[in-house]
Every structure is written in C-alpha cells, then in structure tokens.
Amino acid sequence: MELTVAEENYLKAIYHLSDGGKKSVSTNDIASEMKTKPASVSDMLRKLGEKEVIEYRKYYGLQITDSGKRYALQTIRKHRLWEVFLVDKLNFAWDEVHEVAEQLEHIQSPLLIQRLDAFLNYPKFDPHGDPIPDEFGDVRSRPRVQLNEMEINQTGQIVAVEDSSAAFLRYLDKVGAYIGARIKVLDKVEFDGSIEILVDQKKTIFMSKDVASNILIIQS
Amino acid sequence: MELTVAEENYLKAIYHLSDGGKKSVSTNDIASEMKTKPASVSDMLRKLGEKEVIEYRKYYGLQITDSGKRYALQTIRKHRLWEVFLVDKLNFAWDEVHEVAEQLEHIQSPLLIQRLDAFLNYPKFDPHGDPIPDEFGDVRSRPRVQLNEMEINQTGQIVAVEDSSAAFLRYLDKVGAYIGARIKVLDKVEFDGSIEILVDQKKTIFMSKDVASNILIIQS
DNA sequence: TTTGAGAATTAGGTTGGTCTAAAAATAATT
DNA sequence: AATTATTTTTAGACCAACCTAATTCTCAAA
Ligand SMILES: [Mn+2]
Ligand SMILES: [Mn+2]
Ligand SMILES: [Mn+2]
Ligand SMILES: [Mn+2]
Numbered sequence: 001m002e003l004t005v006a007e008e009n010y011l012k013a014i015y016h017l018s019d020g021g022k023k024s025v026s027t028n029d030i031a032s033e034m035k036t037k038p039a040s041v042s043d044m045l046r047k048l049g050e051k052e053v054i055e056y057r058k059y060y061g062l063q064i065t066d067s068g069k070r071y072a073l074q075t076i077r078k079h080r081l082w083e084v085f086l087v088d089k090l091n092f093a094w095d096e097v098h099e100v101a102e103q104l105e106h107i108q109s110p111l112l113i114q115r116l117d118a119f120l121n122y123p124k125f126d127p128h129g130d131p132i133p134d135e136f137g138d139v140r141s142r143p144r145v146q147l148n149e150m151e152i153n154q155t156g157q158i159v160a161v162e163d164s165s166a167a168f169l170r171y172l173d174k175v176g177a178y179i180g181a182r183i184k185v186l187d188k189v190e191f192d193g194s195i196e197i198l199v200d201q202k203k204t205i206f207m208s209k210d211v212a213s214n215i216l217i218i219q220s
Numbered sequence: 221m222e223l224t225v226a227e228e229n230y231l232k233a234i235y236h237l238s239d240g241g242k243k244s245v246s247t248n249d250i251a252s253e254m255k256t257k258p259a260s261v262s263d264m265l266r267k268l269g270e271k272e273v274i275e276y277r278k279y280y281g282l283q284i285t286d287s288g289k290r291y292a293l294q295t296i297r298k299h300r301l302w303e304v305f306l307v308d309k310l311n312f313a314w315d316e317v318h319e320v321a322e323q324l325e326h327i328q329s330p331l332l333i334q335r336l337d338a339f340l341n342y343p344k345f346d347p348h349g350d351p352i353p354d355e356f357g358d359v360r361s362r363p364r365v366q367l368n369e370m371e372i373n374q375t376g377q378i379v380a381v382e383d384s385s386a387a388f389l390r391y392l393d394k395v396g397a398y399i400g401a402r403i404k405v406l407d408k409v410e411f412d413g414s415i416e417i418l419v420d421q422k423k424t425i426f427m428s429k430d431v432a433s434n435i436l437i438i439q440s
Numbered sequence: 441t442t443t444g445a446g447a448a449t450t451a452g453g454t455t456g457g458t459c460t461a462a463a464a465a466t467a468a469t470t
Numbered sequence: 471a472a473t474t475a476t477t478t479t480t481a482g483a484c485c486a487a488c489c490t491a492a493t494t495c496t497c498a499a500a
Contacts, residue, residue: 043456099329279496
C-alpha cells in the first residue's frame, strides 16, 4: 500500500508528537503541528485508521500501529539522509535544510535512498544530531546529556542541539562547536553554571549555562 | 505565480511536443503523452490559458507563451541536472534515471538547484546527451562534430548522419550505430584514421575514417 | 453544399485535501 | 448534579486533477 504525501506528513507528525508511540496526541496538537484545522485532522485520522497505520477511536485519540511506525520511520530516514546530503555535499547551512528535506523525503524510489545512503557513507546522524533510522527502521539511540550537566574532566562528542535557531547555530559555527566535535570539560563555575570546554583538543571556549544546556553530548 | 506539479508536467509535455513552440500540438497528442484522457487535457488547457502560460483558443489549439517557455525550460533544467546527479554521483545507469528525475524536477528550491549545478560542475548535457538549459532558460545550441574528429576516451551521442543513402543506413543498422546511441571512442589508428568505438556501453565496432566522417556526434 | 467522421469540449461525477460553521461528546467548574 | 467550557467530529462547500458519457465543432469527402 502506498501513502499520499499528506498522509506521510501526518504520520510523521503523529510519530514525533507521540514520541514514537509512547505519549498520547490530541487532534488539536496535530492540527497546530501540521498548520491545518482540527476538522481536517479528524478527516485525515479517519483515513489513516482505514489504512490501519493508526488505531483510531473517535473522541478518544489514537495509537500508531507497527505498520504506521514503519512508514513514519521510513519517511524520517529519508528526511535525515537528504539533510546530510544538503549539508555535506551541497554546503547548505544547518538551518537551511529543513524546508527542502520536507519535500525530498516524499520522493519514491528505494534504489535512490539506498544509493544516497552509500554515497553519504552510511551516516548515523543528521546535521542536527538526530539519529537516522536504518532501512529496517531501527534507530540506534544512545543516551544524550546536556553539556551543562557534565562534570569536570568528562569527555564526549557533540551530537545535537536543542535550539536550532539561526542565531544559535551561527554562534556555534563561530566558536567551532559543530556537530561531531569532541569535547572535554575543563572547568565549571559553581556560581552561574557557566562552563569551559576544550574542543577537538585544540580550542578552549567559555559558555554560559544557558548555551550549554542547549548542546547535547554523547559521553565517551 | 507558482505552478502545480501537474501543470509543470503538462507544460513540459507541451514544450517538447511543440518542439519549443515551433510545431502545433493536438489535445489528443497531449493526452497520449501524459497518459490521460482528452477531456482532462481540455480542462487543463483552460487552466493553463488562465495562467497565461499558453494562449488557448478552443478547438483551434494552443501556443506556448514566453512565460510558459520559461517555466518549461526551468523544469527541464531541473530534470536534466538531477539525471546527471543520479548517473554521475549515485551510479544509476542512464536508463534508470527518468522516473526518479520526473519526481525530483518538481522540488521547489532555487538554492538547491544552484548548489546542485555547482556540485555537478555546471554540466552542459544530461546523461542522454540532451542539453541543460542555464538558469535563464538559454539552451546552448549543441555543437556537432564528425565522429572521426573525436579523440580517444571522448563520449557522445549519435544525432545525425551526413550520408543518408540506403546502403549507409543499412550498414549503421547492422552494426547497431543508430541515432541516439551513446558512444565512446576506444581507439584510433593514426595510419588510416579508422576508429574503434563502444556503442551503448556494450558493443564494440570498428569503422573506417570515411564512414566515421558521416556520423555526427554531440559530445557529452 | 450537405453530411459524416473524428477531434475537442462540456456535463456531471469521484477522490484527496482543505476550509467554516454547526453539532455532539467529553472534561471542568460551580 | 447541573451547567459551562473545551475538544472533537460532522455537515456542507471548494479546488485540483482525474474519469465516462454526451455534446459540439471542424474539416474533408461525397
Ligand atoms: Mn514532508
Ligand atoms: Mn533534522
Ligand atoms: Mn514530473
Ligand atoms: Mn534525459
């Protein structure tokens, strides 16, 4: 069975809003995420229910099915692979890729995705540090901590940011704290929670607790 | 103004069928090209007329406007750039690319196309030897060379013959050197100017300088 | 110059995706 | 427990893109 572009977008939104099927999602939540009206969502939920990618009980919410999860993860996989392509190969900035990936994720061609994946050297994370599901929908998830929660002398790798505003990304770019950078905590200031880190064993940078709390690390 | 995916596809078909606005096209021609019914075409022609990308007089056919040509050439440009990407970067065979390019050509992002063009090193021809319009819609008139003037390792596509005698055409047929065939020069013999070429990546043929000088190639 | 074949258009219907406004169901408050 | 507020669904409509069947138009042959 194949899904329409709109169905793919709804399913992806449902997957994200429900945190992979764990939390419950409301019609209004979906509507605001999709920038449509609740009436349109009700209509779509009925259709998604008929296609059995969600289990839908009127007025009582929905549950994404295993089939639905597979579709959602497939779309997420494509979205993130394209984002890697745009950044790594076409020199897009982090904050320029989303709109385009939102379109590219709907291109139908298993061969294309397989080849793209190989061309990009089987990346495991997208430019925002989010994990790329494999072709079976498996997501390798490693525990991520906020940089401000790390202790002195602990080390790790920057894998994601929680604030992806252009201003924040520009700041990171400027100080050289890019995704993938290896870091070590050199010092922490008790008073205000600010932190000093060593980036890639060569550059030392200071940042406020506020900034650090928006940087996600996988420790190693 | 923006065109829908369907409108882009119709306009591209009209552009091609009319040979860039030179020949007249019938509703039935469009219908069979687009694999739709004539009734659907009439409907679409009315819409395209309203958007002034064609000039449409009921029962008397249509004329693509300058605006329409620009849109068509833009879509063709994107289609062919993506084909180059698929073949050069993702190792698609040149007969596997069309379906996917048919989808990719509708992605809306001027920046994407600009960057893709640069990434591919500003190619002038697609994998089928068709010219890629530049960002202003200008198509470089395709310089044709005689096969005997090509050098070893150069590639191209057979586009015409200068001798159209039955005997010559019969010969071409026999060796599989038909119009449209992609060729690569494998070897040249200094002594008599004879040449060895690879046809469609599978068949090797020898020909005299005399024969080769009657075959016209667009290099790519 | 009438007529008939074929081409093209219109009429009316379907599906997907959206909307507003009205109605119904659930949740919260008194 | 009753009433009000909020959420959700339904009703009815619109637009894009298609379809089949009926109609209209053009053009060439009788
Ligand atoms: Mn999307
Ligand atoms: Mn992302
Ligand atoms: Mn297309
Ligand atoms: Mn081509």
